Amino acid sequence: MTDDGQLELVPAGRRARPARAGESVEPASERPVAHLVVDTPLAHLDRLFDYAVPSALDDEVVPGCRVKVRFAGRLTDAFVVGRSDDSVHEGTLAPIVKVISPEPVLTPDTLALGRAVADRWAGTLPDVLRLAVPPRQARVEAKPSVPPSSPLSDVVDVTWQPWPDGPGFVAALAAGASPRACWSALPHRDPARAVAEAVLATVHSGRGAVVCVPDARDLAHWDAVFAEVLGPGRHVLLSAGEKPAARYRAYLAGARGAVPVVLGTRSAALAPVDRLGLVAIWDDGDDSYAEPRAPYQHAREVLLMRAARHGAGVLVAGFARTAEAQSLVASGWCADLVADPTTRRRAWPQVEVTDGSVDGGAPARLPREVFSAVRASEGPVLVQVPRRGYRTSLACQDCRTPARCRACEGPLVQAGREAAVTCRWCGTSASPWTCGECGSGRLRAPVVGQLRTAEEYAAAFPSRTVVTSGGTSVLDQVEGDDVLVLATPGAEPRVAGGYDVVVLMDTWLALGRDDVRVEEEAHRRWFNALALGRERRRAVVVGDPQGLQALVRVDPVGLAERELEIREQTHLPPVGRLAVVEGPPEVVAELADRTWPPAAEVLGPVPAPDSSLARLVLRVPRRDGAILSAQLRAVAAERSAAKLPPLRIRIDPHRF
DNA sequence: GTCATGTATCAA
DNA sequence: TGATACATGACC
Numbered sequence: 001m002t003d004d005g006q007l008e009l010v011p012a013g014r015r016a017r018p019a020r021a022g023e024s025v026e027p028a029s030e031r032p033v034a035h036l037v038v039d040t041p042l043a044h045l046d047r048l049f050d051y052a053v054p055s056a057l058d059d060e061v062v063p064g065c066r067v068k069v070r071f072a073g074r075l076t077d078a079f080v081v082g083r084s085d086d087s088v089h090e091g092t093l094a095p096i097v098k099v100i101s102p103e104p105v106l107t108p109d110t111l112a113l114g115r116a117v118a119d120r121w122a123g124t125l126p127d128v129l130r131l132a133v134p135p136r137q138a139r140v141e142a143k144p145s146v147p148p149s150s151p152l153s154d155v156v157d158v159t160w161q162p163w164p165d166g167p168g169f170v171a172a173l174a175a176g177a178s179p180r181a182c183w184s185a186l187p188h189r190d191p192a193r194a195v196a197e198a199v200l201a202t203v204h205s206g207r208g209a210v211v212c213v214p215d216a217r218d219l220a221h222w223d224a225v226f227a228e229v230l231g232p233g234r235h236v237l238l239s240a241g242e243k244p245a246a247r248y249r250a251y252l253a254g255a256r257g258a259v260p261v262v263l264g265t266r267s268a269a270l271a272p273v274d275r276l277g278l279v280a281i282w283d284d285g286d287d288s289y290a291e292p293r294a295p296y297q298h299a300r301e302v303l304l305m306r307a308a309r310h311g312a313g314v315l316v317a318g319f320a321r322t323a324e325a326q327s328l329v330a331s332g333w334c335a336d337l338v339a340d341p342t343t344r345r346r347a348w349p350q351v352e353v354t355d356g357s358v359d360g361g362a363p364a365r366l367p368r369e370v371f372s373a374v375r376a377s378e379g380p381v382l383v384q385v386p387r388r389g390y391r392t393s394l395a396c397q398d399c400r401t402p403a404r405c406r407a408c409e410g411p412l413v414q415a416g417r418e419a420a421v422t423c424r425w426c427g428t429s430a431s432p433w434t435c436g437e438c439g440s441g442r443l444r445a446p447v448v449g450q451l452r453t454a455e456e457y458a459a460a461f462p463s464r465t466v467v468t469s470g471g472t473s474v475l476d477q478v479e480g481d482d483v484l485v486l487a488t489p490g491a492e493p494r495v496a497g498g499y500d501v502v503v504l505m506d507t508w509l510a511l512g513r514d515d516v517r518v519e520e521e522a523h524r525r526w527f528n529a530l531a532l533g534r535e536r537r538r539a540v541v542v543g544d545p546q547g548l549q550a551l552v553r554v555d556p557v558g559l560a561e562r563e564l565e566i567r568e569q570t571h572l573p574p575v576g577r578l579a580v581v582e583g584p585p586e587v588v589a590e591l592a593d594r595t596w597p598p599a600a601e602v603l604g605p606v607p608a609p610d611s612s613l614a615r616l617v618l619r620v621p622r623r624d625g626a627i628l629s630a631q632l633r634a635v636a637a638e639r640s641a642a643k644l645p646p647l648r649i650r651i652d653p654h655r656f
Numbered sequence: 657g658t659c660a661t662g663t664a665t666c667a668a
Numbered sequence: 669t670g671a672t673a674c675a676t677g678a679c680c
């Protein structure tokens with residue numbers, strides 16, 4: 001076409017900008033308009049932009065592919081989400097500069113999910129897509145994804161036998177139904193195998209599955225079990241730990257629909273899978289499921305959103321149970337997949353609690369019961385020791401109930417010995433403080449003690465091989481009947497056949513942490529450690545028997561029920577919806593005065609720890625969650641349009 | 657980053 | 669009045 005032809009595209013009354021070199025391009029004859037998600041960090045530009053499809057790129061500009069465009073003067077990456085005949089945009093359309101690759105990496109499902117995730121967590125679509133779609137690897141793309149060729153093995157449910165409703169759950173998946181359940185796993189029945197069996201059943205029904213595990217350590221084990229149960233090539237691994245090429249290869253296999261199962265860490269929750277039939281998550285209380293980058297979404301919630309959108313089955317699994325999982329059971333959305341009490345009691349170790357008294361001939365600082373239990377044991381021993389450096393909160397000196405703010409139930413802190421007691425969320429002063437449970441006026445700040453050194457244990461148990469796991473050196477597996485492992489929570493190594501004795505040291509330290517989820521989080525780590533014990537063997541817990549009933553009875557569901565009640569009373573997630581906004585004090589102060597949903601509680605602002613920023617907490621009933629997120633998105637858009645630095649907005653953060 | 661548009665400023 | 673300069677805001 002001539003230059004005159006180009007000018008005809010310009011609406012009357014507008015002067016055509018002189019075309020830059022190479023910009024004068026003929027538009028495609030069919031559907032010359034492409035709708036794009038442009039990769040910009042600016043919240044007010046979180047919408048689609050239309051560009052002209054040059055005829056030379058006609059074949060390659062397909063929905064889902066990556067392109068380069070000139071956006072606000074600079075070359076920018078973008079995803080094509082569709083093409084059409086015309087645009088609602090008034091002005092001239094800039095052309096797509098080039099197609100990075102015609103590979104449709106952004107599937108329609110991922111686009112819709114990304115939009116929903118951005119909306120719910122008050123973030124932007126490009127932020128989510130940057131997390132969801134791994135960087136391109138041209139070499140990987142050139143090769144076709146290989147679908148599995150081995151015959152699919154028959155549906156099995158052997159691992160599910162101890163759970164009365166387990167085989168039914170698997171059978172329903174195999175039949176193409178979409179059952180939803182929260183599952184209380186038991187020691188000695190490999191959860192990876194049980195989940196793999198559920199996934200196999202799903203694949204039998206012609207559908208796919210997404211399975212999330214907390215970290216790379218779990219991934220290696222689950223990968224091996226999945227390979228065994230599903231057969232070769234039926235699943236791919238997707239985690240940040242994989243090399244870029246492997247990660248992109250796995251992603252493409254899912255996006256192309258070549259492989260039905262994606263297994264991975266939190267980022268896998270966003271991975272494309274064709275005909276989704278099941279989402280599963282193991283140990284959903286692990287905080288590695290909380291994405292540390294904007295928009296700070298949580299893998300469990302993402303998976304639940306996907307299941308709801310696609311009518312897929314759900315398996316929220318763990319030795320422990322979160323209040324979030326329990327709320328799914330309480331609402332009836334998920335079934336409660338538990339073993340009968342007898343089976344449960346038999347599977348877990350026998351838990352005895354000791355107050356930690358050190359008299360009676362035991363070596364210094366080693367509780368007598370621990371000393372005798374380890375001495376009497378004939379197999380591997382696990383000693384879980386709390387990590388140092390917890391930020392601790394105040395509790396009643398007399399009844400040990402955590403001290404909470406009367407106004408908002410937030411944790412109380414005291415800056416110095418003579419300083420006022422204030423709430424860390426809303427800043428309300430609580431001085432003079434009295435305990436709501438027992439009326440005492442005495443506060444205590446739990447003091448974090450020194451970790452017992454490995455040398456002390458080695459001296460106390462000369463016949464043992466003492467090893468440590470935690471911090472920067474985490475052991476995956478240990479061997480030998482004489483091994484004694486000192487591990488921090490979450491770093492416990494596996495041992496073939498399980499530990500003969502499990503010791504949980506100084507449990508009060510974990511309970512003194514300054515966090516809403518102290519009880520849930522501490523119990524999760526204790527249950528996970530107990531699960532490594534041999535069947536019906538011993539566990540010794542050092543702590544106050546009063547607060548450890550759920551642990552003694554190994555009753556994760558009971559604990560979750562109690563925890564959920566507390567969340568109801570305190571309007572915390574999952575019952576309420578919380579937003580935590582951080583920014584410069586004057587900006588946050590202005591936000592506090594805005595009009596929020598009528599039922600909203602505005603807590604703060606208070607100074608954010610370790611920074612000069614201020615923090616505002618907004619708490620609304622769950623039904624107002626979407627409105628709150630939309631309002632916060634509008635605030636973000638307002639600021640980015642005014643070229644102001646972004647605020648940090650987190651919805652239902654796991655910790656803050 | 658860059659472009660279009662709006663508003664201020666000044667010489668003719 | 670019109671040319672020019674500079675600020676603004678949108679970004680296709």
